[in-house]
Amino acid sequence: MFTGKDAQSLASKIRELLGSRGAIGNLRVSKRAIEFDLFAEDTGELEERLKLLEKQISKRVTVKLLDKILRPMEKKEVLREGVNLFNEERYWESHELLEQAWQPARGVERDTVHGMILAAAALVHHQKDRDRVSLGMLERALAKLDGQEVYEGIDLGKLRADIRDIIEKGTPAELTIRRISQSAS
Structure with a gap:
């Protein structure tokens, strides 16, 4: 592996x-x-x-053309799919999709979605063996995620705790975004 x-x-x-x-x-x-x-x-x-x-290399080569414009989606669908991609370790795609929810958002909601985007981007850097950059971005994500315990059914408290744990250990690791209600799933 x-x-x-x-x-x-x-x-x-x-x-x-x-x-x-x-x-x-x-x-x-x-x-x-x-x-x-x-x-x-x-x-x-x-x-x-x-x-x-x-x-x-492998008989299993999957191609996904990324030159197409993402179709517009409702915020809940963007969040659901963005979290699914994040949890599948497809952090780049998660980051790209979550921007659809971030761009129109304002205030605490904008910061929250930005924090999720930064966490995804941080883990892209981890996947590229750029762990120092990853840790710095996780610190920025943590600051943006401060303010709510739950957002659209997403357990931000758990996400913050997991990010803090990674920062304290000084070693980036995979994260999972946990849902605590059906509103974002």
């Missing part, structure tokens, strides 16, 4: 395989997947690179 500490060596191996330093970017390692951005000039090049990855 790979960890964030393997991110640079994995990126080097994949770039070597694909024959281009610019072929991939933003490699992230979670317990469930190795995620990275794969760049191609056109569909033919993309398909060629995918076949090579399937042959040399």
